[in-house]
Amino acid sequence: MSERPEWRRIVIACDAACDIRIAVGEAAVLAQRLNAALHGIFLEDENLFRLASLPFGRQMTLSPDVSETLSLDDLEKVSAALSAGMRRVLEEAAAQHGLEWSFAVLRDLPSVTALAEIEADVLVVEATTRPFSGSWRPPSAWSALAENVPRTTLIRRRMQARARHETVLILLGQLVDRERVLVGGFAMARPEDRVTILVQTESPADIESVREIVRRSGSRPQQEVRVELAANEPAALLLQIERADPAIIATDADGGGTLHTRELLAGTRCDVLLLR
Numbered sequence: 001m002s003e004r005p006e007w008r009r010i011v012i013a014c015d016a017a018c019d020i021r022i023a024v025g026e027a028a029v030l031a032q033r034l035n036a037a038l039h040g041i042f043l044e045d046e047n048l049f050r051l052a053s054l055p056f057g058r059q060m061t062l063s064p065d066v067s068e069t070l071s072l073d074d075l076e077k078v079s080a081a082l083s084a085g086m087r088r089v090l091e092e093a094a095a096q097h098g099l100e101w102s103f104a105v106l107r108d109l110p111s112v113t114a115l116a117e118i119e120a121d122v123l124v125v126e127a128t129t130r131p132f133s134g135s136w137r138p139p140s141a142w143s144a145l146a147e148n149v150p151r152t153t154l155i156r157r158r159m160q161a162r163a164r165h166e167t168v169l170i171l172l173g174q175l176v177d178r179e180r181v182l183v184g185g186f187a188m189a190r191p192e193d194r195v196t197i198l199v200q201t202e203s204p205a206d207i208e209s210v211r212e213i214v215r216r217s218g219s220r221p222q223q224e225v226r227v228e229l230a231a232n233e234p235a236a237l238l239l240q241i242e243r244a245d246p247a248i249i250a251t252d253a254d255g256g257g258t259l260h261t262r263e264l265l266a267g268t269r270c271d272v273l274l275l276r
Contacts, residue, residue: 185250
């Protein structure tokens with residue numbers, strides 16, 4: 001097993017609702033570890049601009065008594081300011097980590113088609129949202145779409161940057177290229193992280209086979225790596241994942257195991273790397 005995949009272009013996609021600084025900072029750290037270039041995309045939701053062009057468009061707050069007209073000109077100014085802010089954060093992060101970088105604004109509908117046209121070895125989709133009026137967070141329009149994007153996609157869903165000594169969980173299905181998934185999962189692990197590998201199988205010999213692949217991988221000598229049998233029922237597997245408390249789960253996007261991708265995303269709150 002090679003030490004890491006040839007990922008040379010990391011793309012981070014953000015929209016107006018997300019915490020851009022944390023998202024870009026995490027993507028920059030990943031790009032530095034993989035010796036990759038960093039490209040940022042600010043996603044403008046075309047539906048918002050269509051709404052703002054209508055005569056009855058208004059913006060509301062959580063208080064029903066407070067609202068104001070939503071004009072297309074105002075929305076253009078706000079969007080321009082937010083995209084400029086992302087570009088500035090991206091430039092700062094790239095300078096800090098010594099990265100090549102680029103930036104673009106994409107106005108489209110929140111759709112698989114929009115994400116599919118982005119050239120990236122790894123597409124990082126920021127699926128967290130900033131709190132409004134205290135602690136309420138609107139749902140992200142992009143998290144539900146990312147599972148269908150036809151490339152390796154990292155769905156970033158945690159509200160804070162990664163801490164030290166966290167767990168990277170690699171979930172191996174039965175009908176997938178396990179070595180490819182292991183390579184991708186280990187690429188997400190930092191030297192200080194623990195790696196837990198859950199193998200979905202009915203054959204005990206598969207566990208030893210995975211351990212052999214890991215031994216050949218040249219993984220870091222001091223890194224804690226555990227290989228375990230995964231539960232064979234979805235609810236039990238989700239409980240097993242919860243107990244491992246991972247910062248990120250790496251798995252094959254096409255399944256081949258106990259959990260469908262949609263079930264995995266609904267049943268966890270950590271970052272998820274869907275490998276293709």
